[in-house]
Amino acid sequence: MKVPGRGDGTGRGHGGSLVAPVSRADFRRVAGRFASGIVVVSTSLDGIGHAMTVTAFTSVSLEPLLVLFCAEKIARFHDAVLATRTWAVSVLNEDSGKTARWLATRGRPLEGQLDAFRHHPGPLTAAPILDDALAAMECRTTAVHDGGDHSIVVGEVLAVSEPKPGSAPLLYYASGYARLTDSSA
Numbered sequence: 728m729k730v731p732g733r734g735d736g737t738g739r740g741h742g743g744s745l746v747a748p749v750s751r752a753d754f755r756r757v758a759g760r761f762a763s764g765i766v767v768v769s770t771s772l773d774g775i776g777h778a779m780t781v782t783a784f785t786s787v788s789l790e791p792l793l794v795l796f797c798a799e800k801i802a803r804f805h806d807a808v809l810a811t812r813t814w815a816v817s818v819l820n821e822d823s824g825k826t827a828r829w830l831a832t833r834g835r836p837l838e839g840q841l842d843a844f845r846h847h848p849g850p851l852t853a854a855p856i857l858d859d860a861l862a863a864m865e866c867r868t869t870a871v872h873d874g875g876d877h878s879i880v881v882g883e884v885l886a887v888s889e890p891k892p893g894s895a896p897l898l899y900y901a902s903g904y905a906r907l908t909d910s911s912a
C-alpha cells in the first residue's frame with residue numbers, strides 16, 4: 728500500500744510516499760540512508776583470529792564505558808565472540824575498502840583470513856587489531872540481548888588505542904563505500 732505523502736491529512740511522509748507494510752527491500756533502502764563508519768570486530772578463539780566487517784556499532788554509555796555491535800546469528804563470528812566474551816574493534820580508514828569487503832565475504836577461510844592485513848594482538852584480549860585502524864578498542868562482553876536475527880552484544884571498554892591517528896574514515900552509505908569530502912559540516 729502506498730499512501731500519498733502530500734495532502735493526505737496525516738502530516739506524514741512530506742516529500743515522499745509512506746510505505747506500509749515495509750518489505751525487506753524497503754527497509755534496506757531506507758535504513759541505508761543512515762550514513763555510518765565501518766569497523767572490524769575481532770576475537771581470538773583457540774589461537775585463531777576471527778573477524779567480521781560491521782556497521783552496526785555504536786558507543787552506548789560513559790559510566791560505565793560501554794559500546795555495542797550487532798552480530799547476525801548465522802555469522803560464524805557470532806558463535807566465536809559469544810564463546811570468548813572478549814573482542815576488539817578496529818575503526819577502518821578510507822583506504823581499507825579491500826579489508827571491509829574481504830571480512831564481509833561469506834564463507835571465506837577462517838584460518839589466515841587476516842594474513843593480508845597488518846595486525847597485532849590486543850594486549851588485554853589477544854583479539855587482532857588492524858595496524859591501519861583509525862582507532863581501536865578492546866572490550867569484554869557484559870550483556871547479549873536478542874535482536875531478531877541478530878544478537879546485540881554489549882561490551883565494557885577495557886582499553887583504547889589509536890594505531891593510525893589522523894587518517895580519514897571509511898564510510899558506508901546507501902549500500903556503498905564512501906569517503907568524507909567535507910569534514911567541516
Ligand SMILES: Cc1cc2nc3c(=O)[nH]c(=O)nc-3n(C[C@H](O)[C@H](O)[C@H](O)COP(=O)(O)O)c2cc1C
Nearest residue numbers: 779780781782783797798799802803830831833834
Ligand atoms: C558494509 C557491511 C557492513 C556489515 N555490517 C554487519 C553488521 O553490523 N553485523 C553483522 O552481523 N554483519 C554485518 N555485515 C555482514 C558480515 O560482515 C558477513 O555476514 C560476515 O562476515 C559473514 O562471515 P561468515 O561467512 O564467517 O559468517 C556487514 C557487511 C558489510 C559489507
